[in-house]
Amino acid sequence: MTVATNESRNDTFAIAGKSYRSRLLVGTGKYKDMEETRLATEASGAQIVTVAIRRSNIGQNPNEPNLLEVIPPDRYTILPNTAGCYTADDAVRTCRLARELLDGHKLVKLEVLGDEKTLFPDITATLQAAEKLVADGFDVMVYTSDDPIIAKRLEEIGCVAVMPLAAPIGSGLGIQNKYNLLEIIEQAQVPILVDAGVGTASDAAVAMEMGCDGVLMNTAIAGAKNPVLMASAMKKAIEAGREAFLAGRIPKKRYASASSPIEGTFF
């Protein structure tokens, strides 16, 4: 028991030189209000939390609660994203505004979308934006397709984490190409996180059992009937999947193998 507990407790992973205990990263979109955002984020145990950068409402609700008061940057690592960007230039511009907004904070989640229907990444634009951002001193966590060759290129460019999709953003379909994901994990020198496509707790556990370093999700929690309870479920699934990966699963066999010894039978 002690050994298992210790192994699990000391199990951290590092992104851009900072170490994290929680391997569940959560988004803050789609919640019904700030209070639900706060409760679900707390229940998830996440230490890294994504936010979007948008125009301030001019002249409307000046006393509207600010997300960063609910998710304070001194308690969470804020991960500003480039969601909604369809060009490398827009993504780079968004990251620069985020860095100014967050007092020089360098960690960003890069996503350059290629298509509104699938929200699949535009890979050529993603590569261009990643190069510019790395050259500009950003620590880039990059959303990408589940293509092992591209994942490697993004690592070579200098991204601090590569985040392949499991399935389209918000689809809840779970991991659609386990073999690609496994290939990406096995060859990687940087953390690999599944970003997008998780539907329920078992999807997150599967990703972790395969050896992913973490999972980033938003809709699976925020869109659940009870987001706070789902956040708690995801926390456990991530921990269970990680422990199972560390423990090392038994090989799959086609036939039975008795659990009780044959020796000593008296019949």
Place this chain on the structure above:
Amino acid sequence: MNIYLNGEPQQVPDNITAAQLLETLGLTGKRLAMEVNMEIVPRSTFEEFVIHSDDRVEIVHAIGGG
């Protein structure tokens, strides 16, 4: 003079500074970032940064997102 504030035309006094604009909008001290004509205006320069006619000013903040 006219400026474009978050994409919308807006009348502001001539030679208004970034700090004065934020004050007019009730946004002083809020956690936000500003860009004028696609260039970041660092918070430390808000007091002296002068906005000109037809400048495109963007004021952004963090909201919920994945």
